[in-house]
Amino acid sequence: MREDFLHFLWQFKKFDLARLQTTKGEKLTIVSSGLYLQKAGPDFFNAQIIIGTQKWAGNVEIHCRSSDWYLHSHETNPNYDNVILHVVWEHDTEVFRKDNTELAVLELSNYVPKKMLENYQSLMLDKTWLFCEKQIASVDGFVLDNWKERLFFERLEKKSLLIWKTFSETLNDWEALLFCLLAKNFGLNSNGETFLKIALSIPFQKIRKESFEVRNLEALFYGRAGLLDNENEDVYFLDLKERWDYLRHKHLLKKIYLDPVQFFRLRPSNFPTIRLSQLANLYHSRPGLFSEVIESKSLAEFYKLFNVSASDYWSDHYQFDRQSRKKEKKLTNVFIDLLLINTVVPLKFAHAAYLGNDISEEIVQLLREISAEKNIIIDKFQDFGITVNNAYETQALLQLKNEYCNKKRCLECGIGMELMKS
Known part of the structure; x- marks a missing residue:
């Protein structure tokens, strides 16, 4: 018991x-x-x-x-x-x-009642992945939809914790906050924390000043990441290195200590060299990015907003001085979807809350336009008969699995409580 x-x-x-x-x-x-x-x-x-x-x-x-x-x-x-x-x-x-x-x-x-005890034992004792895996598909659709909405906003609130922490670190500058959050998500899991530290280490007013020249931004990002520390005869590399030496003295950037950026086990399209160039080109082409993010509402608008590529040099490179087959290194719609899910939507939600506004319906509508995420957790829910149509639903199910199922909080879960009543 x-x-x-x-x-x-x-x-x-x-x-x-x-x-x-x-x-x-x-x-x-x-x-x-x-x-x-x-x-x-x-x-x-x-x-x-x-x-x-x-x-x-x-x-x-x-x-x-x-x-x-x-x-x-x-x-x-x-x-x-x-x-x-x-x-x-x-x-x-x-x-x-x-x-x-x-x-x-x-x-x-x-x-x-004996039936109540049987329901509890059935729910809690028979499990391979979920305690309710044999019953979850039988839960009333209305109950499930209401619980998904609660789960979605719980997950959004949890993501907001990082936003408010970073907001204070950027001295309450929303533009700087967006830059830091985007940098973290451009780095994905392997380089996210390092990219975030890089972004926090460069005052955002310096980014604004240098955004007129994309190579200046690249020099700042690559230099901070330690990617310009080696010797290399590549003309592009030498130009960036020279710019970095000038810019770090110009802006009085102090030396910081970071974990090396990772290439190991990453797809070439996710190499830090490519992602940092894409981030630099984004801020070169969209100097008022925060305002555009707040004003945009539809998925089509965001695809247009984030329609950027890495610099021409990277069309036939993934690393400095290592030529590869020519291919444009453009942000894919799948990657933009990740940025929307993990950066844009939480930021818009937090900004609206900061102003005392409610944009819940706008956010839900946007996430319903985004394709369902694909990962092992979502695949498992589908195996148990749960239909998944979009990113709004996948975000809710990730919250369910991580915060309720994994922590055995079945009796605090809308699904578990419904099964106990049946």
């Missing part, structure tokens, strides 16, 4: 309320279950109950066994002095408060 199941039973009163008695045989009536705190201290705050003819107001603590009260040392903790009822699955010992008064106990196992 798990305590989260007992919390679920108490919070939603999923037991026989008509014949409740304490373990001493006194009639028990629940007026209010209290507030589910989910933090240190008693489990439910400000509950109201009637024991016999006496009405009580206070807190409720829940355990699998009565003896857990002593196992957790609650008898010496003043936070538990105002507990008025101890709710347990199994009553194995009498419990006393710090002042030696006996605590009223409700033994829930006597009042939970």
Whole structure:
């Protein structure tokens, strides 16, 4: 038996309320279950109950066994002095408060319907990847859609945490914030953190000043990334190196220590050389990028906005002084989709919240225009009968798997709760 199941039973009163008695045989009536705190201290705050003819107001603590009260040392903790009822699955010992008064106990196992217990055991015990993998496809579509919406905005709120942290680091400059977030996502998983540190290390006003010349931006990015530290006879490389030496002195850029950018196990199109050039060309061609991002709404507008390529040199190179077959290194729609999902949408959401505006419908509509992401998690949900149509739904399912399924929070999940009621 798990305590989260007992919390679920108490919070939603999923037991026989008509014949409740304490373990001493006194009639028990629940007026209010209290507030589910989910933090240190008693489990439910400000509950109201009637024991016999006496009405009580206070807190409720829940355990699998009565003896857990002593196992957790609650008898010496003043936070538990105002507990008025101890709710347990199994009553194995009498419990006393710090002042030696006996605590009223409700033994829930006597009042939970057999079907409810079977539903819980079916949900929690039969699993290869999801606890509910055999039942999830049977959940009512209306319930599932409502829960997906909640999950989507939960994930958006989580992504906003990085935004607000970076916002303070950029001295509340929205243009600088966008630049830093884009840099992180241009670096993907392998180089994202390094790209973010590079972006944070160059004051954005310097980016504005140098954006008229794309090679100046490239020199700043490659120089900061340590990609110009080697000796090389390539004319393009030598030009960038000379520009970097000039620009770092001009802008008084202090030396920083970064992890080396990674090439290993990356597709050539994701090499840091290519992504940094694309980022430089983006800011060269779109000096007012933040305003355009905020004003754009449709997927077509964003594809046009991010329609940039790496510089001509990279059309037949992936690394300095190593020629390859000629191919334009343009941002693909798939990569732009990733930028929208991980940078643009969270930023637009945070900016609207900052101004006190609600653009939820606009954001959902945009994500519904973007193709569904493809990864092992989404493939698994589809194997279990969940239809996935767009990025709005994939983002919701990623939140479901990572924050609920993996953490066994089935009884806080809209799907799990629906299955418990069935």
